[in-house]
Amino acid sequence: MKALTYQGKRSVSVEVVPDPTIQQPTDAIVRITSTAICGSDLHLYELFGPYLDTGDILGHESMGIVEEVGSAVTSLRVGDRVVVTFNIACGQCFMCQRGLQSQCETTQVKDKGSGAALFGYTKLYGQVPGGQAELLRVPLADYNAVKVGTELPDERYLFLSDILPTAWQGVKFAAVPDGGTLVVFGLGPVGQFATRVGKHLGYDVMAIDPVPERRAMAERHGIATFDLTDTVLAELRERTAGRGPDSVVDAVGMEAHGAGLTAFAQAATGILPKGIARAAMNTVGVDRLSALHPALDLVRRGGTVSLSGVYGGEADPMPMKSMFDKGLTLRMGQCNVRRWIDDLIPLVEDPADPLGVSDLVTHTVPLDRAPEMYETFQKKEDGCIKVVLKP
Template identity: 70%
Template structure:
């Protein structure tokens, strides 16, 4: 199959690599139909070079069609359409039962103390082959794979792999009080989604960014925006909230 591979600092390339196969009863193999590129993939491109190996398959925001499942995987079957979360977690350890799947004790990378394994994200997170490829082996697919309907474009579901849960968790951790206000600093993909989620939950959302197009996108969803390239943004936030400032910040 073809896959996007890390070759050296500032160098990635599409190469022919062996097809993945079932290795554990809890595995699945999917044919990838869409995969997103995360801003954190840029860290692999340069900053995390010491923890990368030539030929590593990158990517951690995939979805696709199930090709094969291990004997312990019962909630999905070949032909099902699935989204795959970026973190590899077992679902039954203490941390997973607390809803802290990124700290899964079963897949924890103890050598580096970095928590659970992630798809396609360096030795720091287990060197698990990633999803920017034609096919993907999904470890712990008995827990992690999310079945979605076989209708609609991939874009309708793809953000469930990383962007939506990351943004939702950010807003949840902000602990905005009832009737409170939320400041979102930066309107990249996660910021955009955090702002929309905050609005969906009924909060007053004020977002800052220096890029006019990003601000305009947020405004289409009823988000108040400020130009972060201007002086005195903090004071403007206070002015908009009667001098108190926002209750919570993302």
């Protein structure tokens, strides 16, 4: 089969690799019909090389048709149309039963001190081959391959794999009071959905992003948007009675704009020998915090900051004095996809499309063009907000 493989920093290529096979009775093989490039994939493209091997298959937002099932699979049949959740969970352990599928005790990558295994996401999360490929092996398939309808196009269901539940969780974790105010930092795919989720739930939603095309997309859905300027925090405080918003979602993460010194440190880590780089990331690794720190500054006293953007540093400086003084709540973590699926499928299937799922994709291309689109997406060129690949 063809698959998108990691070759080095800012280097990926489509290669012919062996087809996946059933390895456990609980596995299924899915022929991929649509798979997306996630903002988290760009962290692999840029920063996480020390935890990747040449040839690793990337991708964790996938859906398709079941082609083969293991002998212990009970809920799936060949020909079923499914969305594959990006975290791999069992559905039965202590964590899964509490809605913490991202911490599944069956698939936790204990030797790396990490939570549940993820598709296509480094040795830290199990080095499981990903879904930017023609075929995907899905472990524990009864729980991780979610059957969906057959009438709507892929793009109505595909984002149930990751970014739609990630946005939903981000807003839920933000604990916005009824009729309250929510500011979203970043209008990439997760940020777009977070604003729409917040509006759907009845909040007064505002968003910050430096890219005009991203602001324009959010404005189509009734969101008040702001450029990333020196005065934007003051403007937002003025709109929120001088206090700041009740809640903030940081949908940016470790590769925020600015923070030149930290960006230099991240780049330097990326060129170290892998063993040394891994040790550095595990002990003195730092993130660009030019979204997180303003979020903590902006939110009102007693408010909540919810992190949907990925962070990976172990030595990040945090304004603990101010956080403590303001009485802030900070919530974060990988999305627990299955926890939210039942809430989201009716919204995805609603003919009115209340979350605007049909208005996100800007580029749909064959899998062979994936390397080109990684670069375009990273550089935010050609109005690129969301890329879907068709194997």
